[in-house]
Amino acid sequence: xxxxxxxxxxxxxxxxxxxxxxxxxxxxxxxxxxxxxxxxxxxxxxxxxxxxxxxxxxxxxxxxxxxxxxxxxxxxxxxxxxxxxxxxxxxxxxxxxxxxxxxxxxxxxxxxxxxxxxxxxxxxxxxxxxxxxxxxxxxxxxxxxxxxxxxxxxxxxxxxxxxxxxxxxxxxxxxxxxxxxxxxxxxxxxxxxxxxxxxxxxxxxxxxxxxxxxxxxxxxxxxxxxxxxxxxxxxxxxxxxxxxxxxxxxxxxxxxxxxxxxxxxxxxxxxxxxxxxxxxxxxxxxxxxxxxxxxxxxxxxxxxxxxxxxxxxxxxxxxxxxxxxxxxxxxxxxxxxxxxxxxxxxxxxxxxxxxxxxxxxxxxxxxxxxxxxxxxxxxxxxxxxxxxxxxxxxxxxxxxxxxxxxxxxxxxxxxxxxxxxx
Numbered sequence: 001x002x003x004x005x006x007x008x009x010x011x012x013x014x015x016x017x018x019x020x021x022x023x024x025x026x027x028x029x030x031x032x033x034x035x036x037x038x039x040x041x042x043x044x045x046x047x048x049x050x051x052x053x054x055x056x057x058x059x060x061x062x063x064x065x066x067x068x069x070x071x072x073x074x075x076x077x078x079x080x081x082x083x084x085x086x087x088x089x090x091x092x093x094x095x096x097x098x099x100x101x102x103x104x105x106x107x108x109x110x111x112x113x114x115x116x117x118x119x120x121x122x123x124x125x126x127x128x129x130x131x132x133x134x135x136x137x138x139x140x141x142x143x144x145x146x147x148x149x150x151x152x153x154x155x156x157x158x159x160x161x162x163x164x165x166x167x168x169x170x171x172x173x174x175x176x177x178x179x180x181x182x183x184x185x186x187x188x189x190x191x192x193x194x195x196x197x198x199x200x201x202x203x204x205x206x207x208x209x210x211x212x213x214x215x216x217x218x219x220x221x222x223x224x225x226x227x228x229x230x231x232x233x234x235x236x237x238x239x240x241x242x243x244x245x246x247x248x249x250x251x252x253x254x255x256x257x258x259x260x261x262x263x264x265x266x267x268x269x270x271x272x273x274x275x276x277x278x279x280x281x282x283x284x285x286x287x288x289x290x291x292x293x294x295x296x297x298x299x300x301x302x303x304x305x306x307x308x309x310x311x312x313x314x315x316x317x318x319x320x321x322x323x324x325x326x327x328x329x330x331x332x333x334x335x336x337x338x339x340x341x342x343x344x345x346x347x348x349x350x351x352x353x354x355x356x357x358x359x360x361x362x363x364x365x366x367x368x369x370x371x372x373x374x375x376x377x378x379x380x381x382x383x384x385x386x387x388x389x390x391x392x393x394x395x396x397x398x399x400x401x402x403x404x405x406x407x408x409x410x411x412x413x414x415x416x417x418x419x420x421x422x
Contacts, residue, residue, distance in 0.1 A: 013047060016095065023095045024049065028061045032085045035063065039071050039291065048098045051286055062090045068283065072290030075131035111298060114305045123202065123301055127294035130198040132190060139193045142206050147189050150177040154185075175209050176223040181267035184225050188271060192221075194293055199300070214304035217311070221300075222274045227265040234260055275299045276307065344406030348391040351405045351412075355390035358382055 014025040024047050034043050035058060044051045058065050064083040073080050112120045153173050160170055180188050196206045205213040212219050241258040272282030273289055279299045281292045362382045387395040391405040404412065
């Protein structure tokens with residue numbers, strides 16, 4: 001939990017100057033009281049050194065430190081045992097180099113900057129105060145439901161493994177059902193319970209598969225438990241198979257050697273929480289995951305903002321692609337319209353040219369001399385056909401109807417009508 005440490009508080013610790021650098025003076029009795037009052041991560045900030053530096057100083061002064069899980073038990077209001085300070089001829093103090101100035105690191109100073117001041121203060125306060133619920137307290141309803149699914153799947157896996165089938169014929173495992181042991185399941189569920197109970201007042205939501213929605217972004221937490229590789233000890237059934245194989249093998253009877261694993265991979269209780277594949281919190285010598293609940297809260301918010309930025313980037317890229325697609329589509333439509341209009345123009349011009357040829361021919365015929373009635377009737381008919389061909393007149397023909405001047409000449413070829421057979 002990244003909280004501001006006041007300069008006034010830091011001045012209580014003695015320091016000394018040497019060659020232009022500042023050194024802390026660690027007094028054994030004072031350090032003992034400090035490490036049992038608050039986590040070493042906070043003590044390190046007070047002295048402006050790393051966590052490992054405090055551990056080394058404690059070891060050098062023979063100062064006992066709280067074991068892993070101590071502070072999570074304190075937060076859960078459980079009874080804890082404080083180890084006494086060993087008596088003997090031990091060094092009373094030690095000096096160690098510290099930074100020249102004590103202030104928030106760039107990482108701490110920049111945390112949750114995407115939130116407004118009010119929400120940032122609220123989230124930081126919740127991260128600082130989050131505690132692990134008591135073992136007997138009722139869990140969130142979605143965690144209870146998911147835990148039942150996990151327990152059911154793990155029982156089915158045990159039955160399947162006993163038959164030698166492994167994971168065959170099993171449904172896909174629910175979240176963390178195949179990455180966490182039955183023994184660690186209650187612990188993992190309590191951690192999720194602590195997180196969602198702290199986050200729900202901030203309008204965060206828990207999904208059915210235990211993803212957490214932070215600021216409308218869905219953040220996935222992957223949970224794994226470390227497996228240790230240990231030599232396999234054959235069970236009674238495997239020993240019998242080996243004896244059967246050796247007996248038959250010695251009697252020259254063909255029998256395949258039973259396949260028995262050389263090693264077993266067993267869960268060892270050390271778990272890790274990975275926030276959307278970006279930040280990991282794992283059990284280690286210095287702390288357990290439960291002691292990092294506040295940091296997990298902050299990580300959930302930090303990752304949610306990264307997801308927001310990535311989502312908005314994808315949406316903007318999709319919007320730009322759609323704009324580009326629409327531009328291309330509009331360009332295609334304009335081009336095709338231009339092609340159609342040009343073709344129609346050419347087709348109309350061809351029809352007009354035909355009408356002009358007909359009129360020219362009719363005019364020449366009229367000038368050729370006296371015309372009989374039949375020729376005069378034919379000339380009148382020809383003029384009507386010229387008007388039918390002429391797109392500027394666009395008259396309708398008794399037999400052909402309206403001519404579609406804009407269409408191609410091939411589609412307007414006049415054809416004789418044949419018989420229709422029904």
